[in-house]
Amino acid sequence: MTGLALEAINVSKRFGDLQALDRVSLKLKKGGIHALLGENGAGKSTLVKCIVGFYTPDEGEVLLGEHQQLISNPRDAHDLGIGMVYQHFTLVPNMTVLENLVLARPRLPSIIDWNKERMAIAERMKGMPFQLPLDAPVNHLAAGEKQKLEIIKQLLLDVKVLILDEPTSVLTPDEADEVLGQIKDMARRTGLAVLMITHKFREVVLYADDVTVLRRGRYVGSERVGDVSVEKMSEMMVGREFSGTALAREPAADQGVKLAIDALTIEDDSGLPAVSNLSLTVKGGEIVGIAGVSGNGQRELVEALAGQRPTTGGEIRVMGERYRGERQELLRHRFHCLPEEPLRNASVSRMSVAENLGFRCFDRPPHSIGGFLRRRAINAYAQRLIAEFKVSPANTAIPIGNLSGGNVQRAILARELWDQPNVLVVANPCFGLDFTAVAEIHARLMAARNAGAAVLLISEDLDEIIELADRIDVISDGRLVYETTPQAADPIVIGHHMAGHAGEPHAH
Amino acid sequence: MPIALAPFLIPLSALLLSSVLFGAFVWMAGATPSDVYQSIYRGAFGTWYSWQNTLTRAAPLMLTALCTALPARLGLVVIGGEGAVVIGGLVAALAGIALLDAHPMVALVGMALASIIAGGALIGLVGWLRQARNVNETISSLLFNYICIAILNFLVVGPLRDPETLNKPSTHHIGETHMLGYLGDSSIHMGFAFGLIACLILWILYKHTTFGFAVDMVGGNARAARLSGLPVRKIMLLVTFMGGAAAGLAGMIEVAAVHGRANASLNAGYGYEGILIAFAARHHPLAIVPMAILFGGIRAASDLLQRNHDLPDATSLVLQGIIFVLVLASEAIYARMAAKSGYKS
Numbered sequence: 125m126t127g128l129a130l131e132a133i134n135v136s137k138r139f140g141d142l143q144a145l146d147r148v149s150l151k152l153k154k155g156g157i158h159a160l161l162g163e164n165g166a167g168k169s170t171l172v173k174c175i176v177g178f179y180t181p182d183e184g185e186v187l188l189g190e191h192q193q194l195i196s197n198p199r200d201a202h203d204l205g206i207g208m209v210y211q212h213f214t215l216v217p218n219m220t221v222l223e224n225l226v227l228a229r230p231r232l233p234s235i236i237d238w239n240k241e242r243m244a245i246a247e248r249m250k251g252m253p254f255q256l257p258l259d260a261p262v263n264h265l266a267a268g269e270k271q272k273l274e275i276i277k278q279l280l281l282d283v284k285v286l287i288l289d290e291p292t293s294v295l296t297p298d299e300a301d302e303v304l305g306q307i308k309d310m311a312r313r314t315g316l317a318v319l320m321i322t323h324k325f326r327e328v329v330l331y332a333d334d335v336t337v338l339r340r341g342r343y344v345g346s347e348r349v350g351d352v353s354v355e356k357m358s359e360m361m362v363g364r365e366f367s368g369t370a371l372a373r374e375p376a377a378d379q380g381v382k383l384a385i386d387a388l389t390i391e392d393d394s395g396l397p398a399v400s401n402l403s404l405t406v407k408g409g410e411i412v413g414i415a416g417v418s419g420n421g422q423r424e425l426v427e428a429l430a431g432q433r434p435t436t437g438g439e440i441r442v443m444g445e446r447y448r449g450e451r452q453e454l455l456r457h458r459f460h461c462l463p464e465e466p467l468r469n470a471s472v473s474r475m476s477v478a479e480n481l482g483f484r485c486f487d488r489p490p491h492s493i494g495g496f497l498r499r500r501a502i503n504a505y506a507q508r509l510i511a512e513f514k515v516s517p518a519n520t521a522i523p524i525g526n527l528s529g530g531n532v533q534r535a536i537l538a539r540e541l542w543d544q545p546n547v548l549v550v551a552n553p554c555f556g557l558d559f560t561a562v563a564e565i566h567a568r569l570m571a572a573r574n575a576g577a578a579v580l581l582i583s584e585d586l587d588e589i590i591e592l593a594d595r596i597d598v599i600s601d602g603r604l605v606y607e608t609t610p611q612a613a614d615p616i617v618i619g620h621h622m623a624g625h626a627g628e629p630h631a632h
Numbered sequence: 633m634p635i636a637l638a639p640f641l642i643p644l645s646a647l648l649l650s651s652v653l654f655g656a657f658v659w660m661a662g663a664t665p666s667d668v669y670q671s672i673y674r675g676a677f678g679t680w681y682s683w684q685n686t687l688t689r690a691a692p693l694m695l696t697a698l699c700t701a702l703p704a705r706l707g708l709v710v711i712g713g714e715g716a717v718v719i720g721g722l723v724a725a726l727a728g729i730a731l732l733d734a735h736p737m738v739a740l741v742g743m744a745l746a747s748i749i750a751g752g753a754l755i756g757l758v759g760w761l762r763q764a765r766n767v768n769e770t771i772s773s774l775l776f777n778y779i780c781i782a783i784l785n786f787l788v789v790g791p792l793r794d795p796e797t798l799n800k801p802s803t804h805h806i807g808e809t810h811m812l813g814y815l816g817d818s819s820i821h822m823g824f825a826f827g828l829i830a831c832l833i834l835w836i837l838y839k840h841t842t843f844g845f846a847v848d849m850v851g852g853n854a855r856a857a858r859l860s861g862l863p864v865r866k867i868m869l870l871v872t873f874m875g876g877a878a879a880g881l882a883g884m885i886e887v888a889a890v891h892g893r894a895n896a897s898l899n900a901g902y903g904y905e906g907i908l909i910a911f912a913a914r915h916h917p918l919a920i921v922p923m924a925i926l927f928g929g930i931r932a933a934s935d936l937l938q939r940n941h942d943l944p945d946a947t948s949l950v951l952q953g954i955i956f957v958l959v960l961a962s963e964a965i966y967a968r969m970a971a972k973s974g975y976k977s
Contacts, residue, residue, distance in 0.1 A: 432858045451861030461859060470859050472852030483849065483860045487842040495841050 127190065129154045129285050129317030130206070135174050135184035144170040147184065148343040150319075152285065155311055156333035157304075157318040159349070161361055163560065167341040168321045172287055175319075176208050177201040188285070202230065207278030208287040213270050217263040221256050221273055228277045245280070252276050253306030266419040268299035275307070279316075288320045292327060293555060296417050297586055298619050304331040323361075325354045337361055373594075374574045379408025382443055382578035383547045389437035390424045390602075398424035399602040401438070406578040408546070411569070413593030414582045414604075417622050421602035422582050423464075426551045429580075430461045430469070442547055455484070460545035464552040466536040473525025477515070478506035480524045481539050513538035530557050533565075541568055548572055551582045566592060586615060586622075598622055642965055643912060646958040653958075654951045663941040675936035676929025684819045690928030691820075691889075692717065694827030694920055695882035696906025698834060699755060701915040702875040703769070705838065706851040706868060708762065712773030713879040714903025715780035716754050720747035720880025721887045722784050725894035726792075728806030728887065739810045743884050751880015752873040754780065759872030763865050769872075781899050788895050802895035812889035823885030828921060830878055835917035847871060879903060905931075908956045911963075927952065 130152040137145040145167045152158050162168045173179045175186050177198040186195045188204045195201050215224050226232070226241050242258060249255060254272040262270065271294060278286055286307075292300035304320075308331050311318050322328060328335050328349060335352070337344040337360040344360045383406040392398035399421040406412045416422055427433035429440065431449025440447045442457045453459065463469035471480045482502040485491045490501045506520040515527070515535045524532060533553070540548070550569060554562040569592060573579050583589050589596055590610050598606040598621040606621035608614075655665035676686050699713035727746035731739040754776060761767040787803075794804040812822045838844035849857040850867050857864050883898055891897055909927055913919035934948040 430859045431861060432855050449858070449861055450863070454861035463859065468853075468855065470856050472849055472856055474852055475848060479845070479848070482845075483856070486845050492842045495843065497840055497842060497845055 127154050128152065130175065130186070130188050130319075131192075132171065132175060132186045133184050135171065135181045135186065137170055137174060137179055137181050144341050145174070145181070146341050146343070148338060148341075149184075150336050150343075150346065152317045152319055153334065154284075154315045154317050157308055157311060157320055157331050159328040159332035159335040160319060160321045160338070161323060161328060161335055161357060162338035163323065163361060166338040166361075168338055169289070170341075171338065172208070172289065172319070172321060175201070176206055176287065205282060205284035206287065207281055207283030207285070209271075209274045209278055209289065209291060211289040211293060213274060215262045215270060215273060218261060220259050220261050221265075222258040224262055224273065225258075225277055225280060228281065230281075248280060249276070252279060253310050254303070266417060267294040268296065268303070268417070271295060271299075272303060275303070279310075283316070285317045285319065288318065290321055290323075292322070292324065294418065294584075296584055296619075296622065297615070298622075299417075300327065301330075307331075325357060328357065329354065372574070373570060374409075379576055379578075381405045382408045383549075383580060384441040384444075385438070386441065387438035388425075388428065388435055388440065390421070390428045390433060390435050392424055397436075397602060399428070402599075402602070402604055403438075404580075404597060404604060406547070406580050408576045408578050409573060410594045411573050411579040411581055411592050413589035413596045414580070414599050415586050415589045415596060415618060415622060416582075416584065416599035418584050420599050420622075422551065422584075422599060424602075425599075426461070426463055426549060426582055429549045430463055432469070451487075455488070458543060458546040459549075460484075460540040460543075460547065461549040462537060462540045462551065462553055463549075464555055467525065467529070467532050470536045470540075471524050471532060474523050476521050477510065477524045477527070477535060478503045478520035481506040481509050481520070481535060484539060484543070509538040509542055510535065530561055533557060534561070537565060537568065541572055544575060545572060545577045548577045548579045549582070550579065552584060553581075554583075554585065554588060562588075586618060590615070642962050643914070643959060646912075646962040647955065650951070650955040650958050653954050657950055657954075658941070658943060658947070661943055661947070663943055668937065668941055668943070671936045671940050672930065672933040675933025682929075682932060685932040686925060686929040687820045687824050688890075688928075689931045690924040691823035691827045692882035692886055692902040693905055693909055693924040693928055694831055695878045695885070696903045697909035697913065697920045697924060698830060698906075698917065699751075699875040699879035699903070700907045700910035701913065701917060701920060702834065702878070703755070703759070703872050704910065704915040705847050706871055708759070708868075708872070709770045710755060710758060710773045710872065710875060711770055711907050712755055712758055712776050712876070712903070713882075713906040714899065714901070715773070715777035716751035716876045716879030717883040717886070717903045718777075718780040718784045718898045719754055719883065720751040721883030721898040722780075722787065722803075722894045723747055723750035723880075724884035724887045725803045725806060728810060729804050732807050732810070736810045739806070740812065740888060743806070743888055744881060747880040747884035748877040749880075751883065752877035755876025755879070756869055756873035758876075759868050762872075763868050777903065784894065784898060785896065792894075794893070797893070797895070800895050800897075802891070802893035805892045806888065808892070810888070811892060812885065821885070821889035823882075823889045826881065826885060827924070830881070831917045831921050834874075834878075838917060879906065882906075905952065908952060908959075912955065912959045 128151055132148065132150040134147045134149055135145055136147055148167065148171055160168050170179065174181045177195045177200055180196060187193065188195055193204055195204065216227065222242055222245060225245055226236060246258065254276065256269060256273055256276065265273065271291060291303065295303060304327060307318060310316055320332065332349050334346060335349055335357065336346040337357065339361060385402060385404050388399060388402045389397060390399040404412065414422065424433060428435050442459050447453055467473055482491060482505065485505060486497065486502060490498060491505060492498055503520055510518055510520065513534050515531050515538065524535060527535065553565050569579060581589060581592055590613050593610055596608050596610060596613055597604045598618055600622060658668045659665050675682055677683060696713035696717060699716055700710055703710040724743040724747040727743045728739055731742045755773065758769050758773045758776065761772050762769045789801045792803045793801050814821050815825060838847065846862050846867055849860065849862060850864050854864050882902060886898055887894055905927055909920060909923045913923045930948050930951055937943045937947050938945060
């Protein structure tokens with residue numbers, strides 16, 4: 125099954141002063157996966173939005189199938205069989221899998237015959253690459269299952285072109301391999317054309333047939349994946365050879381335990397134990413990585429450490445003292461925390477960049493005196509931080525919510541890495557960032573470690589943990605179930621522990 | 633529209649449109665709109681006498697508007713100003729009666745403190761219910777209004793009634809010498825200065841202090857505030873307390889400067905009108921001052937409308953209502969502008 129499923133010809137799009145897309149072309153073949161590769165802001169999302177009819181290109185056109193049908197609005201795209209899975213979930217959390225699947229249909233009858241729908245969907249599920257329990261409420265599904273549900277939702281609509289926007293950013297390596305492998309099989313089998321936005325080379329090499337690279341809105345080129353090396357792709361993507369310099373890990377001077385968690389118990393929103401009797405210690409000059417599949421208590425653990433969630437048992441000690449997350453303690457011990465989703469967890473979107481950067485310092489001299497703010501001092505402080513961390517645009521007066529996701533991450537990272545942290549808790553710091561940003565963040569975390577910080581890194585990206593950590597713990601069902609070192613780490617063994625299959629290594 | 637001018641232009645256009653609609657209303661009621669507007673102007677701002685009337689009425693309105701505007705910064709919609717005025721006035725009268733023999737200054741300070749604590753406790757309770765029991769603050773503050781009014785009515789008709797008050801059951805008088813004085817030789821009582829100073833202090837507090845910064849953090853994203861170690865609960869309690877304290881003080885002013893006693897006149901809608909003023913001022917403490925004067929003027933002109941144009945008693949309420957609806961509707965324009973300016977690459 126070959127032939128073109130979709131073609132974009134010389135598509136250009138401009139927003140104000142910004143040329144988001146400049147004559148970009150792309151040919152999507154049937155029966156395979158086409159990767160769209162580029163850094164943050166390269167124009168990947170804009171191109172896809174032109175393809176699904178959300179934006180109208182200023183120049184150029186998007187044509188579908190052999191009949192070269194023109195797509196000019198989302199309705200067309202939908203009617204012609206283009207389906208998109210967004211990076212962020214678009215499911216209704218308190219409805220079941222079945223309800224979400226039925227809800228996705230564009231034309232619903234006024235009265236829904238649920239028995240009929242259930243039978244029809246159960247029947248069609250058999251042909252799907254993954255299976256899901258139809259009656260499970262979506263908010264009980266793990267991230268990987270939600271992603272599968274998003275994909276099934278589109279496949280049930282009989283799409284001919286499936287667009288995936290960074291589909292693996294919320295998945296574990298195992299889940300990512302499973303999802304992409306199954307989609308690739310399905311594409312081969314049914315002639316489905318898949319366009320996958322990504323910046324993970326591994327996925328491109330293993331699963332994609334073709335790759336198109338964008339850089340700053342320009343079309344750099346399209347290649348067969350087999351014909352092009354990773355080095356070549358990274359050069360196309362950033363315009364220079366990527367030097368994968370190893371991080372300088374300095375031998376740790378024994379600084380003593382700075383963060384100690386003792387028999388900590390935390391409940392989730394519904395009052396069920398999310399973390400049970402968890403103990404660990406982190407010394408100064410050490411990175412301890414906690415690996416695990418999302419939804420095994422990591423979120424609650426980070427929230428408890430960040431003071432966003434009460435604990436129900438055990439205690440946290442920082443620098444030898446009991447820690448409750450109060451401001452005085454936080455500043456005195458130089459306890460810093462970088463939670464995931466910084467816009468939701470660590471910043472106030474309507475406050476300015478300067479104000480957001482000032483969260484740790486606004487109530488101490490010279491940023492305020494006698495309870496009165498000195499905005500000039502806060503602003504000067506923020507200017508130093510954004511220059512050091514290259515936040516763009518370098519404007520401290522705009523609301524932080526107007527920055528792109530990567531730049532919000534940078535800004536919050538600047539705030540939390542400044543001032544030589546003693547203890548640094550970091551959760552999924554590189555979610556959805558491109559690889560130059562990832563490399564930079566990794567280098568900064570390593571630098572903080574080398575400067576004597578006790579770093580607790582909680583991440584769903586196992587590669588990241590193996591690269592950074594001095595010690596690795598695996599969390600499963602709210603307990604630490606396995607400990608190893610990066611030297612001895614075997615991803616397969618770790619994966620089994622992550623999945624909770626400790627005693628039965630072949631239960632996959 | 634340039635973004636910097638929006639906070640002025642949008643309410644102004646809402647006010648203009650309101651006056652057009654109100655003009656249509658009075659025309660249908662048989663009056664000539666231009667004459668009606670002339671009367672409103674004369675009754676509110678035409679002479680020194682009408683200015684004094686207007687400013688006297690604006691005094692409690694500034695304070696009750698703060699009761700809604702302060703918690704609004706935390707994202708809370710508190711509409712319990714009426715209850716706080718009533719309870720503040722009642723408690724102030726009790727304090728005044730208890731301090732009949734004290735020095736006037738002591739009596740006034742005692743009354744003010746009592747009203748601040750009572751009003752603050754009332755709305756502070758609303759804040760506590762919200763964060764400890766997740767009770768919607770709008771509903772609870774509305775219900776507290778009815779409870780406070782019922783308590784007032786019960787006490788002034790029953791146990792606390794001065795038997796000499798026949799037509800209008802009231803508490804005993806707090807003593808003529810203990811009444812709040814006037815500004816200079818005008819008939820504007822000191823309460824106007826209280827309101828003005830309160831708005832100014834709270835503006836400085838919100839705009840220029842670390843406390844205001846912390847309130848912005850809690851209101852903008854409580855999770856981020858907790859991450860920074862801020863005592864979110866304490867801040868919520870404190871802000872709701874301050875809002876209630878302002879409205880409670882308005883009740884004290886009504887008792888100590890106008891009526892001399894607590895009675896049903898405390899329940900004159902100042903609290904409800906404050907909600908409207910807070911929204912029209914977009915919860916900005918300084919913008920509350922001109923808005924309160926405008927609405928005070930409409931109140932002051934209300935008599936003249938009845939006398940000169942045969943318009944019903946509720947006419948000024950119609951004008952207030954139209955303004956409120958249009959001001960609330962114009963909020964949507966800000967949201968749309970924010971969405972447009974928030975373009976991300």
